Amino acid sequence: MIIRSDRNRPSGQAAPKPLKFRCRDVSLHYGDFRALNGIDIDIADYSVTALIGPSGCGKSSLLRIFNRMNDTIPGARVSGTIQMDNTDIYGPDIDPVLLRARVGMVFQKPSPFPRSVYENVAYGPRLHGLTRNRTELDVMVENSLRRAGLWDEVKDRLSMPAPGLSVGQQQRLVLARALAIEPDVILMDEPASSLDPIATARLEALIEELKTRYCIIIVTHSMAQAARISDRTAFLHQGELIEFDQTDRLFTNPTDTRTQDYITGRFG
Numbered sequence: 430m431i432i433r434s435d436r437n438r439p440s441g442q443a444a445p446k447p448l449k450f451r452c453r454d455v456s457l458h459y460g461d462f463r464a465l466n467g468i469d470i471d472i473a474d475y476s477v478t479a480l481i482g483p484s485g486c487g488k489s490s491l492l493r494i495f496n497r498m499n500d501t502i503p504g505a506r507v508s509g510t511i512q513m514d515n516t517d518i519y520g521p522d523i524d525p526v527l528l529r530a531r532v533g534m535v536f537q538k539p540s541p542f543p544r545s546v547y548e549n550v551a552y553g554p555r556l557h558g559l560t561r562n563r564t565e566l567d568v569m570v571e572n573s574l575r576r577a578g579l580w581d582e583v584k585d586r587l588s589m590p591a592p593g594l595s596v597g598q599q600q601r602l603v604l605a606r607a608l609a610i611e612p613d614v615i616l617m618d619e620p621a622s623s624l625d626p627i628a629t630a631r632l633e634a635l636i637e638e639l640k641t642r643y644c645i646i647i648v649t650h651s652m653a654q655a656a657r658i659s660d661r662t663a664f665l666h667q668g669e670l671i672e673f674d675q676t677d678r679l680f681t682n683p684t685d686t687r688t689q690d691y692i693t694g695r696f697g
């Protein structure tokens with residue numbers, strides 16, 4: 430069982446960032462194919478960590494390590510140590526369903542349920558018994574929509590079917606849905622890939638706000654996006670973690686020639 434972490438989160442950015450995940454010698458196989466090879470990485474809380482690298486290098490596979498989503502893929506096998514708040518999340522007493530409630534995920538394409546805006550957000554808190562009555566649930570839904578930057582646009586039409594929202598609004602709705610179950614961590618797998626530039630800018634501004642309360646790990650194909658929004662960036666290549674550093678340093682002064690080649694567009 431995972432013990433829920435302290436909810437008194439720092440509001441500013443000045444405080445030193447505690448460690449959220451500690452991964453050592455993490456490998457992942459799909460059948461005989463090794464998709465990740467001996468990854469060591471420490472992920473700080475209250476910050477944005479970007480995972481970049483050429484197609485097929487293992488970014489999504491690594492992202493799914495943090496909430497055990499790879500467990501749901503037949504033939505996928507993880508080895509090594511992955512600790513969250515000093516607890517081994519692959520330990521025998523960990524319930525992956527509860528883990529995924531603490532480590533929420535937003536995917537490439539928003540996929541709201543074919544229900545109302547309200548029901549989409551209320552579903553998780555109801556399932557996990559987080560609220561005692563309708564009033565508390567209403568507050569939870571409103572707070573989650575506010576945090577996801579969507580409240581003002583939907584407050585007068587909470588009963589409208591969610592698929593009727595724009596794609597950018599749908600992406601913020603699924604973010605609200607993830608926030609409603611009070612996660613500590615938000616994983617994002619190319620969340621802006623189906624958004625136009627304006628919706629992308631909104632999402633990026635939102636990520637900047639959210640990192641004061643959550644640990645955010647984001648897979649992105651856009652190096653410009655990684656540079657804009659992340660504090661630290663990990664560059665992967667062929668299943669290996671080649672370089673992991675503060676984002677400005679990785680982009681201006683990479684130590685490995687493969688990182689240099691990738692960020693200068695020589696491959697990928």
Ligand SMILES: Nc1ncnc2c1ncn2[C@@H]1O[C@H](COP(=O)(O)OP(=O)(O)OP(=O)(O)O)[C@@H](O)[C@H]1O
Pocket residue numbers: 459462464482483484485486487488489490491502
């Ligand atoms: N379910 C699976 N079964 C078998 N192989 C898989 C599976 N998922 C991913 N792979 C393989 O593992 C490797 C890493 O894939 P992954 O999706 O993690 O890479 P990625 O860097 O996120 O790629 P992209 O940027 O194209 O989305 C690839 O070679 C991919 O083909």
